[in-house]
Amino acid sequence: MSLRLHGHGLTVRVGDGRAILDDAAIDLHAGEVHALVGPNGAGKSTLFGVLSGDIAPVSGTVLLDGRPVAATRPRDLARHRAVLLQENTVTFPFTVEQVVRMGRTPWARTPASAEDDSAVATAMATTEVAALRERSVPSLSGGERARVALARVLAQSTGILLLDEPTAALDLKHHEDVMRVVRTQAEAGVA
Structure with a gap:
């Protein structure tokens, strides 16, 4: 199946400098179902925000069909x-x-x-x-x-x-x- 979303090196920090995401990576392919599992506050919703382009990471890149989400x-x-x-x-x-x-x-x-x-x-x-x-x-x-x-x-x-x-x-x-x-x-x- 083709790669649709590719995120690598994704880091998001809050105001005090604490990392909500730290060097996270994920690949989403067409035809696949992924489930993010973890405790409250683990950064699951933040990762969704980064993948969707609604949250800008301090480092890392998200590609949508090979193009940067940030430039879309x-x-x-x-x-x-x-x-x-x-x-x-x-x-x-x-x-x-x-x-x-x-x-x-x-x-x-x-x-x-x-x-x-x-x-x-x-x-x-x-x-x-x-x-x-x-x-x-x-x-x-x-x-x-x-x-x-x-x-x-x-x-x-x-x-x-x-x-x-x-x-x-x-x-x-x-x-x-x-x-x-x-x-x-x-x-x-x-x-």
């Missing part, structure tokens, strides 16, 4: 990788469908925008939130909001999914569903 325009990053953070707070009364549709923003004014309706419908069906499409996101339970956030990321239709604790707010059934979705995405060539 945000819109181009959003067309290649989707990021699901631990916290996905929506305080405005957007509907479920509106939030999922936000995942299509990187494809606006491109030929891929013709797939918006299909991508949104598929993502909502996959995460079992289609019946909630008209509901206001702030009115949903924590598990429902987590599934909407995952649907937004799936609708983004990228080749790389970076999911930070995607099952944390979910019951056991939906936990298993998310893992099934992740495996299906990997089988389709997504990293």
Whole structure:
């Protein structure tokens, strides 16, 4: 499988100089599922931030398909990788469908925008939130909001999914569903 993300020598320090990441390395290939496991405060979310291009390391490099993430325009990053953070707070009364549709923003004014309706419908069906499409996101339970956030990321239709604790707010059934979705995405060539 092809190498999609390559990070090496990644070091991130906090204000007091303490390293959250110290010379970390990771390779993400198309069709593979990786799980970062470690105690709270180990730097897992920081590594996600560095890989996504949202956090700049003090040293090291992240390459996306052989190009430095740091030199890639945000819109181009959003067309290649989707990021699901631990916290996905929506305080405005957007509907479920509106939030999922936000995942299509990187494809606006491109030929891929013709797939918006299909991508949104598929993502909502996959995460079992289609019946909630008209509901206001702030009115949903924590598990429902987590599934909407995952649907937004799936609708983004990228080749790389970076999911930070995607099952944390979910019951056991939906936990298993998310893992099934992740495996299906990997089988389709997504990293």
